[in-house]
Amino acid sequence: MSYVHIFCPSRSGVFLVFEYAEHDLATLVDSCYAAHGRSPFRESETKRLSLQLMSAVNYLHSRHILHRDLKLSNLLYNHRGELKVADFGLARSVPSGSRRRRKTSTLEGSDDESFGQCKALTHKVVSLWYRPPELMLGGLSYDVGVDNWGVGCIISELLIGRPLIRGKTEIDQISKMFALLGPPSKSLWPELKEMPLVKSGAVKIPVRSDNDSASDFLETFKELSMEGLSLLGGLLTYDPSKRTTSSSGLKSAYFGEVPFPANSSLMPTFPTKHETRSTREKSRGSN
Known part of the structure; x- marks a missing residue:
C-alpha cells in the first residue's frame, strides 16, 4: 500500500492515510463461493x-521484513486489478547482518539467498x-518460509x-495438514524431531509408509x-529450508503456460461490499 497523507493531530498518535482499495480478497472469495461454489477469479x-x-x-x-500474517483478508484489491498487501501489525524487521546462504526447493534447482533464521521469536x-x-x-x-507457506x-x-x-483448533489444523499432504518424515524434514511439540511428545507424527502420498x-x-x-508443492513443503521462495516462484514455468496471466487492465471488477473487519474475521475463524 502507498500512503497518501501522514498527519499528527496531537502528540498522542500518528495517522496514516493510504490509497483506497475497494475490496479485500477474503470478502470477494467467500461471497462468490457461497453463491456459486467457486472462486471469483479464473486461472x-x-x-x-x-x-x-x-x-x-x-x-x-x-528488505529483511517478515510479514508474518499473510492471508486473504490482509490482501486488498482495487478496480485496476491491483493486489495490495496490508496489515503489518505482526511484521518484523530482521537485521541485514543475519543473511546467509539457504538452500531452497526452487523449481530451477538453484540455491537462493535469503536472510537466516530469526532466533527466539514467538x-x-x-x-x-x-x-x-x-x-x-x-x-x-524461523525465516522467510513462514510467509512463503502463506503464499502457497x-x-x-x-x-x-x-x-x-x-x-x-491447532491440533485439528495439524491433523488436516497431515491428511492433505501426507505426514512429514525425518528424511523429508531432518529437523522435524527437534520441533518442540514433537520432542515433548505433545504431537505424535504418524509413521509415513512407502504408500503414503499427497493423494x-x-x-x-x-x-x-x-x-x-x-509450484504449490514447493510452497507447501514441510521443511522450510527446502520451501520454494517467492523469488524462485516468480520464475515458475507455470506462469509461462496457457492460460497465461491475465493483463491487469482486463482483471475483473466487483461491486463494492462494505463489511466490518471484525465480522469478516469472525466468519473465517481467525485466530
Whole structure:
C-alpha cells in the first residue's frame, strides 16, 4: 500500500492515510463461493494475482521484513486489478547482518539467498489456516518460509475458492495438514524431531509408509497442470529450508503456460461490499 497523507493531530498518535482499495480478497472469495461454489477469479486471473503477491513478498524479504500474517483478508484489491498487501501489525524487521546462504526447493534447482533464521521469536503469529508446520509444532526459530507457506495457501485458495486447510483448533489444523499432504518424515524434514511439540511428545507424527502420498492434495488440484502442482508443492513443503521462495516462484514455468496471466487492465471488477473487519474475521475463524 502507498500512503497518501501522514498527519499528527496531537502528540498522542500518528495517522496514516493510504490509497483506497475497494475490496479485500477474503470478502470477494467467500461471497462468490457461497453463491456459486467457486472462486471469483479464473486461472489466468489467479496467475496475475499470484505474480503480484509474490513480487510484493519478495520485495519485503529483500528488505529483511517478515510479514508474518499473510492471508486473504490482509490482501486488498482495487478496480485496476491491483493486489495490495496490508496489515503489518505482526511484521518484523530482521537485521541485514543475519543473511546467509539457504538452500531452497526452487523449481530451477538453484540455491537462493535469503536472510537466516530469526532466533527466539514467538510462534503465535500467522492466522491458523495459513500457519506453517514449523510454527504449528512450536518452532521459535524461523525465516522467510513462514510467509512463503502463506503464499502457497493463498494461491490455493484463489484457485479453489475456499481455504485449503481449515482446522478448528491447532491440533485439528495439524491433523488436516497431515491428511492433505501426507505426514512429514525425518528424511523429508531432518529437523522435524527437534520441533518442540514433537520432542515433548505433545504431537505424535504418524509413521509415513512407502504408500503414503499427497493423494488428497492431488485430488483437490486434479485440473491443475504439472507446473502448477510443482509450484504449490514447493510452497507447501514441510521443511522450510527446502520451501520454494517467492523469488524462485516468480520464475515458475507455470506462469509461462496457457492460460497465461491475465493483463491487469482486463482483471475483473466487483461491486463494492462494505463489511466490518471484525465480522469478516469472525466468519473465517481467525485466530
